[in-house]
Amino acid sequence: MSGGQDGPAGLWDATSTRRRFLQRGATAALGLSAASVLAACSDTTVPGGQSPHKAPGGLPLARPDNPVQLPIYPDNPRVPSGLEPEDGPLQLYNWAEYINTAVVKSFEKKYGVGVEISTFSTIDEAIAKLASGAVGYDVFVPTQPYISLLSAGQIVQPLNHTYIPNLRREVWKSLQSPWYDVGSRYTVPYTVFSTGIAWRNDFLPDYDPAKLSNPYQSFWDATDISGKVALLDDQREGLAMGLLRNGITDVNTGSQEQVDGSRDALKELIDRVNLRFYTNDYQHIADGSIWLHQAWGGDMTAIGYYLPEGTPVSAVSYWWPEDGRGLMGNDTFAVLKGAPNPVLAHLFLNHMLDVETALLNMEFTGYQQPLTEMTPERVLEEELVPENLTSAIVRERQFEHGFLQGPLSAEGLGIWETAWSEVKTT
């Protein structure tokens, strides 16, 4: 990380506006005395100064209607073309359980190198570790909204596409130069996924969100199955659910009013249905402890592995709007700055964008990759998705119309984080 050494220039301006509840809330007696002792000190809680409405690093906020090309910094150049791959071992820093080891093995065989995998379970944990600088990983798997942050912080290095021919050959046209990273300067796509509603149709035979005018409202109406209802334990997904229920489709909104509206809706939901929060939706849907769950489509395609004996896959249903106007997300691959094996890392990215690799990978992860030949038909043919869960397959057309999560401004991030903390401490 460069911030610590750069001094104040690397920091967000400390004299910026404070978060609103500080202005609103009464200052505590203890706070007052602390303040008087430290009267000369600064008083801020936000990294907002340089430009609270922009993405970190002063970049404009990338949106589908506002594509952003991430800058390339002189002290963080691309790796030159035409180099031989290093001897490895390749260091992969990935989400837990998010790659098929068979796919890793085939890479090892192809290039005669070893691959070592380290895992993380939250993106915050991962960024904190990478920002500390004390790591020697090559490949990282960031969730898309964090890409601008990582490039501005020079955590990732720009890509040299000559090593990644599969980007042009295999990837969906719409993601060869996506709006969040025009020209794929820092990332190539890994998975695409929808966030929808999963339910146990054996316990809820009459339930079908497709028939409802506001499917999300059904969570608030599920008072008769209190304790069996859950949302994803994820700030962006959880609050987006509240936004959609309230009829707001800008799932990257920076509006205090809208996010607070979602917060209040979720707080109400907690009281109404004794709401639970889980990230392992597949486990809770499978063991029947939850009947109605906000869920990731990719997790549902793999649900068969988790269902207890005697429960057929057909007992699980998954809804995501037919017209594609639903919540979506995507993960990406990036090469870290200071990677010990940068060329090998590029080759790994290329390997992962091969359709055969992707199909083999999906067998384990359940997550689909945005590759032209990874069609819904092919995925069904290979029996990677059960017949009754085809709604979990993402199509390119849907991806273009879906509500894709994107980066938030520093101010927006503060609003979302505060709202989520308030939801989680009812």
Place this chain on the structure above:
Amino acid sequence: MRTEGGLWRGLTLPGLLWLALFVVVPAYAVVAVAMGQIDTLLQPVPTWNPLEWNVGFVKEAFTSVLPGGTYWSATRNTIVYVTVTVVLCFAIGYPVAYYIARYAGRTKALLLVLIFLPFWVSYLMRMLAWIGLLAPDGYVNVVIGWFGLGDPDWLNGNPFSVVAALTYGYIPYFILPVFAGLDRIDQRLLEASRDLGASPFWGFVRVTLPLSWPSILAGTVLIVLPMFGDYYTNDLISGSPHTNMLGNSINLLIQGGSQKNLGAAMVLVLMTILAVGMLYYLYETNRQERRRA
């Protein structure tokens, strides 16, 4: 004599170094982060120089734990759960300690071992066992069903379950110091009280209880300190925002993106609350010492 004093002073050095390295430095690091800034990667940057401290997070943390603040419910839950747990530990643990100290005779050591036996199993495993017992179709509900007492939902954000689990988890650490205290009481003092006409009840109230007071306080301190920071018991047994304690809030903030500074500031809040309790403990033990002298 002087060299001997010097020797003993010298022997405290490793302990002092240990304290400095593993208590003072980390505590100061927490303060530096709480009083620090956030960098472009949304990571906390500690401010080591007190003259440059930023009080924003600390002010926010102290405001948020007061009534009306974001974390007031967590503060309230923490205080209520910990208080009830201490009362339960006293009600259950004191008689046990008393029995072992006074009446166990030769089985004393055996009973103590038996009390600690379940604690050879890891804390996590014991809590997971509770989940099995308290599950909707678990043994607890089966037994309750025999008496036709309904089918309570123990694991869905039920504060009773949280308090029960905390009590179970921490009670041995209460029993042990209380036992040690009771065991040390000079029996001749009790005999004297009887000679002076006190009934067994008044003998207990006027002699045993006051003499064991310091050990009760010690046991309380021993369980209150870790309980204030406990979040995993709650996570495992409840998992609902309704029963969140301060430990859960700190855990959430530390993992919540750019809120790590606020998380560190919340740790300071916790330390302040505990410091008040510790000051009382020190005052009380000091008073006892002086009275004895």
